[in-house]
Amino acid sequence: MKMSETTHFEGNWFSEISYKKTYAQSFKVKEVLFREKSPFQLVEVLDTESVGRLLLLDGKTMVSDIDEFVYHESIAHVPAMTVKNLKKVLVVGGGDGGAVREFVRHPEVESVDLVEIDDMVIEASRKFFPGCSSALDHPKVKIYREDGIKFIQNNKNTYDVIVVDSTDPEDFAQGLFQEDFYRDVYDSLTENGVLTAQTENPFLDEFNIKGIYDNLRKVFPKVYSYNAPIVIYPGCFWTFAYASKGPNPLELNPEKISWMKEQQKTLQWYNCDWHKGAFALSNLQKKITGVGEV
């Protein structure tokens, strides 16, 4: 197995070493299916024994066959079920296409714009993750190969839901967790719009989750947190932000509940009960996000 510069391999094991090099998660690899350096990052696709195909960006786990549905169903259906007049959706990052795939299920959605800075992520997903990328050519979907921050600044008062499906708050993704960016997101959302975003692991709090939520609270009148487990991510237990200009995440759109009860039979993770339960936070999550009182 050829060593890459960024990614940690030992024998036929790939390891993601994280939390200031004190913790690692390793996956036994059958084959490296893809490895190329884009202008932004190293893009790799491994075929593993434990989690199926695994997408890495700069040596960090992003998407796997075994659990991609958890992340994508959680980040998409939670806002989609609570925003009324859901017509226009924007996904920032998420070039794998998983979040896009979930939004196009919703019949009232007119368009899903995907802004992915790195074309190579999209192409690798098309080739190696046919399930994730299956909706990228859907007539409602438009792909913009641009910087998400600039794109949002140029589209005011446009989107009913914006999803920030980003890597960790470091390097070129750091800007996606700052107050200035959240202000641009706020302006890009319509009157009753909602932002959802991944906000890291609360046990091994490497990226100051409280700081992320404080930034959201400076901009949005209502900020909530929920969670879902992403097995391939370091620490697995993952928090998500739901930042809202109006909607309450526990008030599912009554006109859509019976539709979703049918739809969810085809989903692998999301259902309306789970949706509500995911916002019932533990004391730890309340403390680390500053959302709710113990």
Place this chain on the structure above:
Amino acid sequence: MKMSETTHFEGNWFSEISYKKTYAQSFKVKEVLFREKSPFQLVEVLDTESVGRLLLLDGKTMVSDIDEFVYHESIAHVPAMTVKNLKKVLVVGGGDGGAVREFVRHPEVESVDLVEIDDMVIEASRKFFPGCSSALDHPKVKIYREDGIKFIQNNKNTYDVIVVDSTDPEDFAQGLFQEDFYRDVYDSLTENGVLTAQTENPFLDEFNIKGIYDNLRKVFPKVYSYNAPIVIYPGCFWTFAYASKGPNPLELNPEKISWMKEQQKTLQWYNCDWHKGAFALSNLQKKITGVGEV
């Protein structure tokens, strides 16, 4: 660092290699604080950089400073808040004392019996996990250094709650997941008693979770599942069974809710809202446990 027979060390990293040797989780170790072979297993305590002190049994992660409260508060307060007339509690396994510590908080509990087959686990916990083991000398607590299966057979119609705080369903713990054992648990419970038990990770379903729940369903009239994240366990997202002779896990004892609202300010994980949310299962958990319909 001295190598042990059972435990995988490389340099100053400890690894738990699991799921048929296709997945590993590793912790950087400052110091091995304890390592001794009991008649049952290798008992080790590591001081790690990422999760504080870490108890291993035969090279498998059991308890860490960073997340012990999740497991113990989840496995104890869920039954304790839903069983009426909670007087006598039995914890099978759990020699670290964490579950016991949570039960003695409940004022109406008269006795907590702990049956731990391996005295060395208790002694290692007393020495290295003062937080977990803090209630082992509480006047309500009685420790039995015996085999849990036999103990339960000798105590019919005795306990209002039984917790099976066991290792994985293999080796000498395998019997704790079988129909015969669950029948003994049923007989050892009082009329409206409840069993809670850890039931493994649903993504990397190494131990046939469906089989465990099928065994429970052969014996108990009501079987539910809930979940909590245990960061140090392989795959982290952990399922728990709530098998009941009567109580419904969503019906919290109304006489105790206001007491718990005060008590939970001192807890790190559990609160009454989280309790209810933890039973709102994803499609995956419903499918893998056979509990509830999608």
